[in-house]
Amino acid sequence: MFITFEGIEGSGKTTQIELLIPVLQAKGYDCVLTREPGATEIGNKIRAILLDAAHTSMIPLTELLLYEADRTQHVHEVIKPALASKKVVVSDRFFDATTVYQGYARGFDLDLIQQIHHMVLGGLKPDLTLILDLPAHDGLERAWQRINSRSGGLPEDRFEKEALAFHEKVRQGYLTLASEEPQRFRLIDASRDEQTMHKEITDVVLELIGVKGQ
Numbered sequence: 091m092f093i094t095f096e097g098i099e100g101s102g103k104t105t106q107i108e109l110l111i112p113v114l115q116a117k118g119y120d121c122v123l124t125r126e127p128g129a130t131e132i133g134n135k136i137r138a139i140l141l142d143a144a145h146t147s148m149i150p151l152t153e154l155l156l157y158e159a160d161r162t163q164h165v166h167e168v169i170k171p172a173l174a175s176k177k178v179v180v181s182d183r184f185f186d187a188t189t190v191y192q193g194y195a196r197g198f199d200l201d202l203i204q205q206i207h208h209m210v211l212g213g214l215k216p217d218l219t220l221i222l223d224l225p226a227h228d229g230l231e232r233a234w235q236r237i238n239s240r241s242g243g244l245p246e247d248r249f250e251k252e253a254l255a256f257h258e259k260v261r262q263g264y265l266t267l268a269s270e271e272p273q274r275f276r277l278i279d280a281s282r283d284e285q286t287m288h289k290e291i292t293d294v295v296l297e298l299i300g301v302k303g304q
């Protein structure tokens with residue numbers, strides 16, 4: 091079982107994943123929690139390059155290929171082995187993020203991105219993708235509150251520094267994907283409180299696991 095979480099900055103993906111995993115574990119499911127970018131040793135180095143706001147000279151093609159390099163390593167080292175041993179894999183972002191951020195928002199050709207995904211993923215696709223949806227303005231406000239309350243560490247705010255219009259395109263991109271493939275995507279209204287969202291997400295995930303007989 092492969093579940094991915096997507097959404098704009100500040101949509102609460104990471105919090106919701108942290109709430110979901112213990113519920114699944116308490117029910118006896120062996121879970122692997124992972125993320126993009128940065129789930130492997132190589133990926134962590136790529137993440138630092140990608141999210142460093144000092145890298146203002148990074149051109150969009152470099153960005154696209156770095157995300158795909160991170161993903162290639164992630165699929166090989168983490169996702170495929172975990173799925174082969176029947177684990178429940180939960181990833182904080184996956185290939186839809188590239189379609190949306192580098193495709194819909196940066197403007198890369200969507201067919202080109204699809205071809206790269208064919209090469210990187212083969213036939214691998216999540217069973218379920220939860221999109222935590224809220225207006226870009228609200229998400230960004232939350233994301234900046236989080237960044238400003240954090241002290242020390244590497245700054246990872248290259249994307250938060252993008253204009254609001256960029257994040258609106260990201261949001262619209264996710265909504266387009268969800269409407270094109272409704273059987274895989276589930277939209278979660280992320281303007282609600284954490285516990286209400288958690289309950290809906292848990293219900294959706296447990297129902298799917300039940301149906302698939304994981």
Ligand code: TMP
Pocket residue numbers: 099126127157182183184185186187188189191192249250
């Ligand atoms: P996050 O860890 O806060 O989700 O940050 C990852 C950032 O990288 C986020 O701004 C979205 C961006 N991103 C892309 O632009 N393309 C991708 O393929 C992925 C996985 C993330």
